[in-house]
Amino acid sequence: MPLDTIPPVFDGHNDVLLKLYNAGGLEAVDSFLTGREGAIDAISATAGGFGGGFFAVYVPSPVDRELKFDQMTQASYDMPLPDPIAWADAIPVVMAQAAILFELEKRGALKICREVQDIRDCLSTGKMAAIFHIEGAEGIDPDFHTLEVLYQAGLRSLGPVWSRSTIFGHGVPFRYPSTGDTGPGLTEDGKRLVRACNEMGIMIDLSHLNEAGFWDVANLSDAPLVATHSNAYAICPHSRNLTDKQLAAIRESDGMVGLNFAVAFLRDDGRMVPDVPLEQMLRHLDHLIEHLGEDRVGLGSDYDGAIVPPDLTTCAGLPKLREAMAQHGYDAALIAKLCHENWLRVLEKIWKK
Numbered sequence: 001m002p003l004d005t006i007p008p009v010f011d012g013h014n015d016v017l018l019k020l021y022n023a024g025g026l027e028a029v030d031s032f033l034t035g036r037e038g039a040i041d042a043i044s045a046t047a048g049g050f051g052g053g054f055f056a057v058y059v060p061s062p063v064d065r066e067l068k069f070d071q072m073t074q075a076s077y078d079m080p081l082p083d084p085i086a087w088a089d090a091i092p093v094v095m096a097q098a099a100i101l102f103e104l105e106k107r108g109a110l111k112i113c114r115e116v117q118d119i120r121d122c123l124s125t126g127k128m129a130a131i132f133h134i135e136g137a138e139g140i141d142p143d144f145h146t147l148e149v150l151y152q153a154g155l156r157s158l159g160p161v162w163s164r165s166t167i168f169g170h171g172v173p174f175r176y177p178s179t180g181d182t183g184p185g186l187t188e189d190g191k192r193l194v195r196a197c198n199e200m201g202i203m204i205d206l207s208h209l210n211e212a213g214f215w216d217v218a219n220l221s222d223a224p225l226v227a228t229h230s231n232a233y234a235i236c237p238h239s240r241n242l243t244d245k246q247l248a249a250i251r252e253s254d255g256m257v258g259l260n261f262a263v264a265f266l267r268d269d270g271r272m273v274p275d276v277p278l279e280q281m282l283r284h285l286d287h288l289i290e291h292l293g294e295d296r297v298g299l300g301s302d303y304d305g306a307i308v309p310p311d312l313t314t315c316a317g318l319p320k321l322r323e324a325m326a327q328h329g330y331d332a333a334l335i336a337k338l339c340h341e342n343w344l345r346v347l348e349k350i351w352k353k
């Protein structure tokens with residue numbers, strides 16, 4: 001199948017802004033255009049038919065990432081969550097990573113999409129489509145002044161927590177085996193945040209929230225429920241994955257789930273060990289489709305933020321995933337839904353015009 005006839009992938013989560021921030025910030029933007037060591041850049045995107053996705057702004061904790069992944073190779077693990085980060089410490093990092101996103105747009109690498117038609121235009125012209133997303137609301141103040149300013153700047157999606165607690169709620173620790181039922185739900189400020197996002201048309205991302213927080217959002221939100229990068233707990237009983245009961249609530253709300261490529265959330269044994277065949281991803285997709293329906297499943301790679309299967313180490317490998325879907329018996333219409341159409345469908349319902 002020639003590349004120009006296959007559906008581009010529009011993806012629920014990447015951490016390339018964090019990687020560029022760590023690599024020197026604005027100075028590192030060139031590497032996105034000319035080629036970089038990492039999962040996503042302009043060259044690998046063209047090669048793999050990566051059409052864009054949610055670009056996360058994320059404030060890192062001072063933890064040793066290598067140490068974390070090393071512990072997650074064990075048969076079971078329970079990583080302590082890092083300390084909360086104060087707004088005053090978070091906001092310069094949020095600004096710096098958002099500035100990288102704007103610089104990428106200025107250099108012509110991508111377009112920041114504020115409405116669904118922007119994404120459609122990008123996918124049809126080959127321009128990379130980016131959604132300005134924040135993973136972990138440490139940069140949002142309880143009066144929502146920053147929320148308003150960031151929305152005006154293009155923010156269209158927000159996760160109340162990246163696992164680490166915020167003033168809005170609590171996320172799951174990286175724990176295997178474990179359900180996501182690991183602590184209390186949203187705070188009062190968190191409930192106000194859900195209402196504010198509903199009013200503004202900002203998508204709320206449930207990935208990383210614990211179960212109590214998930215159900216708080218489910219009860220409060222008038223928007224479809226979305227987990228941008230989470231998998232099936234029935235296959236991999238990891239705290240970051242979704243139980244069938246959660247999937248039923250997402251289906252009921254007409255929301256969706258993006259399949260996370262991180263091996264620890266894919267493997268039955270939850271280990272952060274990369275030798276995962278594409279068939280394992282198809283098992284999760286089958287389960288998600290069974291419980292959510294064909295219109296409520298997409299991709300959420302976690303590219304540049306996770307260890308992923310060897311066939312997909314960069315987005316240049318995405319044709320192999322499409323091929324595996326076809327060999328598994330998914331027809332062209334379903335593959336197009338999984339690759340990008342379902343994201344457009346759900347965003348159409350969530351974003352205000």
Ligand SMILES: [Zn+2]
Pocket residue numbers: 135162207208229
């Ligand atoms: Zn994440």
